[in-house]
Amino acid sequence: MDLFNYSRRETSEVNIGDIALGGKNPIRIQSMTNTSTQDTEACVEQVKRIINAGGDYVRLTTQGVKEAENLKNINIALRAQGYMNPLVADIHFIPKVADVAALYAEKVRINPGNYLDAPRTFKQVNYTDEEYAQELEKIRERLVTFLNICKENNTAIRIGVNHGSLSDRIMTRYGDTPEGMVESCMEFLRICVAENFTNVAISIKASNTVVMVRTVRLLVEIMKKEGMEFPLHLGVTEAGDGEDGRIKSALGIGALLADGYGDTVRVSLSEEPEAEIPVAKKLVDYVAQRAKHPYIPGLEAKEFNYLSPIRRQTVEVKNIGGENVPVVISDRMDNTFETNPQFIPDYIYAARELPAQLEEGPDYILDADVWETEKVSFEKAGKNCWPAFNHTQLLAIGNCPAELKFLFMPYMALTDEVIACLKVHPEIVLLSQSNHPNRVGEHRASVHQLMVEGVQNPVVIFQHYSENEAEDLQVKAAADMGALILDGLCDGIFLHNQGDLSHATIDATAFGILQAGRVRTSKTEYISCPGCGRTLFSLQSTIARVKAATSHLKGLKIGIMGCIVNGPGEMADADYGYVGAGRGKISLYKRKECIEKNIPEAEAVDKLIALIKANGDYYSEEESL
Incomplete structure (x- = not known):
């Protein structure tokens, strides 16, 4: 995997009805019904809405044998109306239900945490090595029966691990960790491989984006070591609704898509299932645009740990960097005053002139060539004001007495001269810029170069958009920031949007992204x-x-x-x-x-x-x- 240059991970192909997954196929979109699986008509109508919205696969919960058997009626009714998309049965707790569902669904999802292990009780249960091995043998014997049914019926399976349903057996041996989640998956995968059953997809999910991303990265690494290339289903569980659900999903899924992981996506929203599809499509299409982009010559820092990243060590400049939470910078270059009292930026970039109305709370940033004169007006208003430079103004930076300075810096301008300047001016905060089709890769390359050079100036990620719909900004900005936040490369975020969105919406999006990345809490x-x-x-x-x-x-x-x-x-x-x-x-x-x-x-x-x-x-x- 190349940190700086986008390409999709190569995987095996899984046959799921007439819509194959993985291999050279496009990233598939899916959702799940919330109707009773015994209500044939309601399920058929909801499945149709999901497919009409652009869903490739539709999953239905099958609590018991009756629900599994009714998949036959749902399948027949859909085919009669010309809807040929594969159906996926979702199984928990009862292996027999999976056996029945495999007769009528094109794919069956089973959860290793409750397929045969007892339901989770959160109690410590001690297993000797012999007892642990005996439990695995029980799983193998029961799973082989299911796999044979799937072979006979050309049914694919998904091994779907959820952070929230790891078994007590796994928890006892591995704890509530990414390693435990991965092992829960690998136990089942190894049985599949031993039985020469490869029509398998994998999901490994959590509601915590940090856990979700780290676990998928680790899973890919372990599979690679064991010669497995199974395709991945990506999703953030229990993401919620509204802007929070969209941002959280886009951040977690986007962080993995950015690295080429993911063959099918489900954005889980607490809304009608068909509402998930447009969000997922926007996310997938946005990241896919990076394919065959101009090469980024980045160099990975030796101290960076992709599987378990920690926040990059930086100096503290005022409230930026060090142990401070990432800051939010906003702009008011259109000279309007509009803010949400719950999401007040730490800094406002005012460009070249004093806004008509100053907001309470934030410091202000002015372009360096007007800062010396304009800052007097800010000081009279009781406001701190700091200069912002571009990379051609290095001499001016050295002559500026400000205790905090901002430097707009694209990756390709990060020269030896700039590096030398940063080393003698720790008070400079970089505003990392990118116009590259793969801006995630270029921002990464900038910060990694700083790490390679031993430079510890804080970095705020500057992202610019031209969106007129809040959802579009939320999805794109969260997808762009996911890997940067979760890699520990972000000391702040500056979203600039030239479209028709309010500053309050942009600010709320920035704070929402930081909260979704578990680096700054600003709301419930x-x-x-x-x-x-x-x-x-x-x-x-x-x-x-x-x-x-x-x-x-x-x-x-x-x-x-x-x-x-x-x-x-x-x-x-x-x-x-x-x-x-x-x-x-x-x-x-x-x-x-x-x-x-x-x-x-x-x-x-x-x-x-x-x-x-x-x-x-x-x-x-x-x-x-």
């Missing part, structure tokens, strides 16, 4: 699933009610999960959890501990708020200002 985080046939309450209306009551609780993590498949596990690092326990029944959690079970849905949101209050984590909106 919601870990919510997209819903499926297992969900027995109105997920979308519930999320809206929970958000209305808690969105001002900055820094709190709240999980809203339709069922127990991934619920307690995927929201294990959430502060509070709201999980479907049965038809119209909810269980409430404080982290991993279930506090109250089987609450009537009508009472559950109020009881969740009461639980938050009882633990001292609730405050009023007025107190949050």
